[in-house]
Amino acid sequence: MTLAIGIDLGATKVAGALVNEQGHALAEARALTHAQAGVEPVVARIAEVVAQLLAQASEPVMGVGIGTPGLVDGAAGIVRNAVNLGWTEVALAHEAAGAIATQTGNALPVWVENDANSQAVGEFIFGAGRGLESFALVAIGTGLGGGIIANRQLIAGATYTAAELGHLSLDPDGRPCACGLRGCVETVVSGPGLVKSMRERLAQGGQTTLPAEFHAEDVVAAARAGDALALAALAETARWLGIALAAYVALLNPAAIVVGGGLGLSAFDLLIPAARVEIARRALPQSHETLQIVPAQVMSSAVGAAALVWQNQP
Ligand SMILES: [Zn+2]
Numbered sequence: 001m002t003l004a005i006g007i008d009l010g011a012t013k014v015a016g017a018l019v020n021e022q023g024h025a026l027a028e029a030r031a032l033t034h035a036q037a038g039v040e041p042v043v044a045r046i047a048e049v050v051a052q053l054l055a056q057a058s059e060p061v062m063g064v065g066i067g068t069p070g071l072v073d074g075a076a077g078i079v080r081n082a083v084n085l086g087w088t089e090v091a092l093a094h095e096a097a098g099a100i101a102t103q104t105g106n107a108l109p110v111w112v113e114n115d116a117n118s119q120a121v122g123e124f125i126f127g128a129g130r131g132l133e134s135f136a137l138v139a140i141g142t143g144l145g146g147g148i149i150a151n152r153q154l155i156a157g158a159t160y161t162a163a164e165l166g167h168l169s170l171d172p173d174g175r176p177c178a179c180g181l182r183g184c185v186e187t188v189v190s191g192p193g194l195v196k197s198m199r200e201r202l203a204q205g206g207q208t209t210l211p212a213e214f215h216a217e218d219v220v221a222a223a224r225a226g227d228a229l230a231l232a233a234l235a236e237t238a239r240w241l242g243i244a245l246a247a248y249v250a251l252l253n254p255a256a257i258v259v260g261g262g263l264g265l266s267a268f269d270l271l272i273p274a275a276r277v278e279i280a281r282r283a284l285p286q287s288h289e290t291l292q293i294v295p296a297q298v299m300s301s302a303v304g305a306a307a308l309v310w311q312n313q314p
Contacts, residue, residue, distance in 0.1 A: 003061045005053050005108075006306025007046055008115070009068040011035055011084040014042075016049040018057055019306035023126025023298060027056040035085045039095065042085070047099035054104055063109040064100065065308030066092060067118035067301055071160040074113045074308075080160060111308040115301060116163065117154055119260060120147025121311045122304025127297035128258045135256040136248045137296070138165065140241070140264035140271075144186040150252060154311070165244050166190070188240040191216035191263045197233040220267045238271040242278025249283045249291060260296030268295050 001020060008015040014033055017025040029052040031045045050064055070082025077093020079085075093110040101107050113121065120137040123129040129137070133152060139145040144166030148155040155162045166186035167179050174183025175196065187193050194216045202208060206229045210222050222230035245257055259268055272293050279288050298304050 001059045003057055003059050004306040004309035005050055005061060005064045006300075006302040006304065006308070007049065007064060007066040008301035008305055009033065009042075009046065009066055009085075010115075010301075011069065014045050014049050015300075015302045016046075016053050017300060017302035017306060018053040018061075019303050020059075021310070023122070023303055023307070025300060025303055027053055028302070029053050033085075035087075039087065039090050043092070043095045043099045044103075046096050047103040050096075050100050050108075051104045054106065061106075061108065062313070063111065063309040064096065065118065065305040066096065066110065066112045067115040067305035067308075068092065068112060069115055072112055072114040072117070072156075073160055074111065074117070074154070074156055077110065077112045079112065109309075109312075111312050113154070113305070113308055114147075114156075114160065115305075116145030117147040117156065118308055119145070119296070119298070119301060119304045120149055120163075120258075121154055122298040122301075122307040123258050123260075123296055124149050124152075125307035125310050126303065128294045129256065132255045134252060135254045135258055136163065136245075136252060137258045137260060138241075138245070138248075138264065139261035139296075140189055140191075140259065141261035142191055144189050144244075145261070146248075148248075148252065148254075150254075165247065168244065168247065170240060170243055185240055185244045189237050189244065194219050194233055194237050194263065197236045198230060201229045201233055216263050217266060220263070220270065223267075223270055234267060234270050235274055237267075238274035239278050241271055242275035243282065245275055245293075246279045246282035249279055249288045253287050254291070256292040256294055258294055258296050260298075265295055 018027040069084045071080040079090040097110045134150045137147040146163035148163045169183045171183030175187040177184040
């Protein structure tokens with residue numbers, strides 16, 4: 001039995017897990033990121049978390065996988081641009097390996113990938129994508145992330161933006177997006193997008209059971225209780241999700257689409273039937289007749305990051 005360490009590097013926290021070959025977290029550790037302090041202190045905290053987990057390992061640890069926001073050149077281990085961390089051109093794999101060696105005396109190889117991509121690798125190694133030659137992952141949460149496995153390989157893209165379906169504009173005159181475009185899929189298919197869809201309906205004078213302040217999960221709960229406006233808001237999210245998934249289906253013909261993220265999982269049964277109707281309206285039947293749309297199974301981003309270690313074994 002061999003083990004690996006996965007690190008989910010976020011804007012607020014560094015979450016680590018010691019993971020076995022079945023994708024079970026045997027131990028967990030975390031620290032605050034404090035990204036504004038600069039690269040070196042963040043790398044030092046990653047090394048501290050790795051050291052804590054290494055100390056609890058009773059089997060050999062093969063390496064460390066790090067999932068990070070932003071554009072990542074996984075082959076070179078370089079974070080090209082991560083707005084959330086304020087990073088450009090950070091050689092994270094090299095820096096982290098050095099800090100871990102200094103801290104623990106262990107020369108562990110380190111792999112780095114974009115967080116949604118490492119989630120896709122996690123599903124491929126441990127979860128809903130096991131045994132599949134090709135699938136696409138969509139993670140619907142505060143934004144819309146994606147990852148593509150084709151012919152058992154992660155598709156990163158020439159400039160590391162493959163699967164960034166969240167910023168495909170479906171309506172160039174639609175809602176402004178944080179990226180500068182308008183009508184991006186993520187402006188509707190995300191937690192904040194769903195809240196906005198609900199608020200638009202309320203502004204038109206509709207009746208609802210929701211309180212004045214609400215979150216995406218409240219809209220989902222209201223829809224389950226039969227609130228007509230909440231159901232309509234979710235239907236809009238489902239329709240745009242289906243349009244976006246039709247693009248995956250037409251371009252990749254994946255065996256499966258794995259749906260993750262907080263909203264993607266909590267509203268899975270509310271979103272997917274309507275999304276399927278939209279796919280059927282927009283893509284050849286042969287491209288989606290056998291398509292499976294399934295919920296993600298790997299619930300920890302740190303476990304997903306650990307999968308990078310197994311994915312990169314020869
Ligand atoms: Zn955008």
